[in-house]
Amino acid sequence: MLESISTVPVSVEPIKRKYSYLSTSTFWSIRQGFPKRLSLVLVAMSLVIPLAIWTIVSTLQLVTPTFLPTPLAVISAGITMFAENNLWGDVLASCSRVLVGFLLAALIGVPMGLAMGTFYSMDSLFSPLVGTVRYMPITGFVPLIIIWAGLDEPSKILIITLGVVLYNVIMVADAVKFIPNEMINVAYTMGASRWDVLWKVIVPATFPSVLDTLRVNISGAWNFVVIAELLAAQNGLGFKIIQAQRFLQTDKVLFCIALIGVIGLGLDYALKWLSKVLTPWADQVRH
Amino acid sequence: MQDYASTLNKTSYQEVAPVPHRFPKMEVENISKVYSGKGKQLLTVLQNINIKIFSREFICLVGTSGCGKSTLLNIIAGLLAPSAGEILIDGQSVTGRPGSDRGMVFQGYTLYPWLTVAQNVAFGLQFQGMSKGDQRDQVNYFLNVVGLENFANNYPRQLSGGMKQRVAIARALANEPAVLLMDEPFGALDAQTKEQMQEFLLDLWEKTHMTVLMITHDVEEAIYLSQRIYVLGVGQVKGEIPICLPTHRELSIKLSPEFIDIKRQVMSTMRQHH
Numbered sequence: 001m002l003e004s005i006s007t008v009p010v011s012v013e014p015i016k017r018k019y020s021y022l023s024t025s026t027f028w029s030i031r032q033g034f035p036k037r038l039s040l041v042l043v044a045m046s047l048v049i050p051l052a053i054w055t056i057v058s059t060l061q062l063v064t065p066t067f068l069p070t071p072l073a074v075i076s077a078g079i080t081m082f083a084e085n086n087l088w089g090d091v092l093a094s095c096s097r098v099l100v101g102f103l104l105a106a107l108i109g110v111p112m113g114l115a116m117g118t119f120y121s122m123d124s125l126f127s128p129l130v131g132t133v134r135y136m137p138i139t140g141f142v143p144l145i146i147i148w149a150g151l152d153e154p155s156k157i158l159i160i161t162l163g164v165v166l167y168n169v170i171m172v173a174d175a176v177k178f179i180p181n182e183m184i185n186v187a188y189t190m191g192a193s194r195w196d197v198l199w200k201v202i203v204p205a206t207f208p209s210v211l212d213t214l215r216v217n218i219s220g221a222w223n224f225v226v227i228a229e230l231l232a233a234q235n236g237l238g239f240k241i242i243q244a245q246r247f248l249q250t251d252k253v254l255f256c257i258a259l260i261g262v263i264g265l266g267l268d269y270a271l272k273w274l275s276k277v278l279t280p281w282a283d284q285v286r287h
Numbered sequence: 288m289q290d291y292a293s294t295l296n297k298t299s300y301q302e303v304a305p306v307p308h309r310f311p312k313m314e315v316e317n318i319s320k321v322y323s324g325k326g327k328q329l330l331t332v333l334q335n336i337n338i339k340i341f342s343r344e345f346i347c348l349v350g351t352s353g354c355g356k357s358t359l360l361n362i363i364a365g366l367l368a369p370s371a372g373e374i375l376i377d378g379q380s381v382t383g384r385p386g387s388d389r390g391m392v393f394q395g396y397t398l399y400p401w402l403t404v405a406q407n408v409a410f411g412l413q414f415q416g417m418s419k420g421d422q423r424d425q426v427n428y429f430l431n432v433v434g435l436e437n438f439a440n441n442y443p444r445q446l447s448g449g450m451k452q453r454v455a456i457a458r459a460l461a462n463e464p465a466v467l468l469m470d471e472p473f474g475a476l477d478a479q480t481k482e483q484m485q486e487f488l489l490d491l492w493e494k495t496h497m498t499v500l501m502i503t504h505d506v507e508e509a510i511y512l513s514q515r516i517y518v519l520g521v522g523q524v525k526g527e528i529p530i531c532l533p534t535h536r537e538l539s540i541k542l543s544p545e546f547i548d549i550k551r552q553v554m555s556t557m558r559q560h561h
């Protein structure tokens with residue numbers, strides 16, 4: 001009886017179809033979460049391993065100490081420089097050059113970028129110039145700048161400002177172009193003028209990107225301050241580097257480079273913190 | 288209801304005397320739009336569109352995807368220049384000039400993320416030279432109307448999709464536009480939220496008697512909400528269908544035979560070929 005009931009086809013071959021699945025992985029996870037522990041381990045490794053290799057290579061003197069001093073030698077060179085060679089003065093000199101040059105680049109670049117991103121007319125007016133000059137290496141301009149502005153502070157600040165300003169312009173103009181049309185259009189349907197749209201929509205909408213742009217480009221300012229000081233200066237970290245190089249004091253050179261890195265990292269964190277404080281509404285974009 | 292009647296007196300909606308129905312609030316006259324495509328090719332998106340909207344009417348514009356609905360609404364709002372034709376508000380030409388007389392609610396969420404809900408609703412008021420105190424009253428009133436008074440100080444990212452769209456509607460209404468334009472305002476919402484929003488919108492319209500032109504491709508939504516439907520074909524008005532249903536409607540009306548009759552009529556108009 002049972003046999004007759006189950007005449008419904010049972011032995012139909014299941015259709016063989018190959019599906020592909022995502023294999024599980026912790027290390028190669030893409031936006032699927034990452035264990036905090038592993039992240040810390042990797043961060044530590046990225047610092048410890050190069051440091052360890054450096055320590056081993058230098059203490060075993062696999063390389064001549066003049067070429068590669070030990071980490072301890074570098075640190076003690078740094079302490080000597082702070083104590084005897086007025087390194088604070090150099091740090092201050094470089095920092096103030098970066099600050100002034102960068103502020104100028106921001107004061108010129110941000111409004112110009114906003115104008116170019118907002119108005120077709122300004123874009124047409126400035127983009128040929130910006131687009132061409134951008135490809136000219138600023139280091140090539142340095143001799144000219146020295147001829148024009150002399151060897152004093154103005155030329156150094158000019159090098160930094162010219163080096164950074166175009167990147168500010170381009171990145172800010174791009175940020176404006178990312179504002180959805182509808183966000184601007186809806187303001188017009190509420191009676192906003194173009195001036196209102198610029199100040200009440202475009203400026204606040206791009207504010208987080210402007211802060212990000214400045215944060216990224218301040219590293220450029222540090223590059224250019226060193227270039228400026230390598231050429232002609234009586235103080236500054238770049239000057240200290242070139243001075244130490246003349247006497248083959250690689251420990252001092254390395255310390256100055258590391259110091260610039262640390263200052264940059266500090267600035268980066270400070271600016272990140274600042275933008276978090278100033279734009280609490282934008283924190284869904286960041287992690 | 289009693290509450291609303293007393294608060295409504297504050298706004299200009301009640302102060303406006305009933306306009307005689309012979310003068311349209313808004314006229315769309317012979318609007319055409321031609322896009323220049325690749326090379327010398329021309330793409331005609333709209334051809335001789337004529338639409339009239341009277342004061343306190345709720346009109347829906349239905350049509351298949353890509354037939355030019357958004358293009359038409361953007362032209363009406365003045366955000367896009369037509370190739371030919373005029374847009375008149377109270378007999379005045381406003382072609383190609385957006386202004387606070389035509390409030391707009393877009394399909395996507397266009398709230399300003401850097402402003403709180405209350406500041407978003409107040410956005411248009413600052414351009415009218417309204418005092419801070421009056422602005423606050425106006426904002427509170429319209430947040431009450433859309434039922435979001437408790438979210439005044441939240442940022443948009445803390446709201447759900449339906450709530451965001453309610454804020455966008457409140458923001459448009461706070462400016463007291465002559466006509467409220469909406470481009471598929473509930474397109475991104477799930478079916479249930481969408482029905483809630485339709486109920487809410489109809490309720491709002493009954494209370495405020497604003498003049499509305501809404502785009503949708505949801506035929507049921509159009510019939511439920513409006514007094515008249517314009518069916519848009521490929522760039523042309525295929526038909527104008529009056530909705531003869533009682534002004535006060537419940538959601539259950541969607542199941543009534545009259546409603547289904549109208550739906551059949553609209554669908555067949557949409558399918559007609561010219």
Ligand SMILES: Nc1ncnc2c1ncn2[C@@H]1O[C@H](COP(=O)(O)OP(=O)(O)OP(=O)(O)O)[C@@H](O)[C@H]1O
Nearest residue numbers: 322330332350351352353354355356357358359504
């Ligand atoms: N800037 C443009 N240039 C050329 N063609 C365009 C442009 N904008 C829209 N179109 C064309 O116009 C037609 C109508 O577009 P529109 O966005 O108005 O359609 P729609 O009815 O709103 O569609 P949907 O329901 O999908 O939103 C489309 O065929 C589109 O390709």
Ligand SMILES: [Mg+2]
Nearest residue numbers: 356357358470
């Ligand atoms: Mg559309």
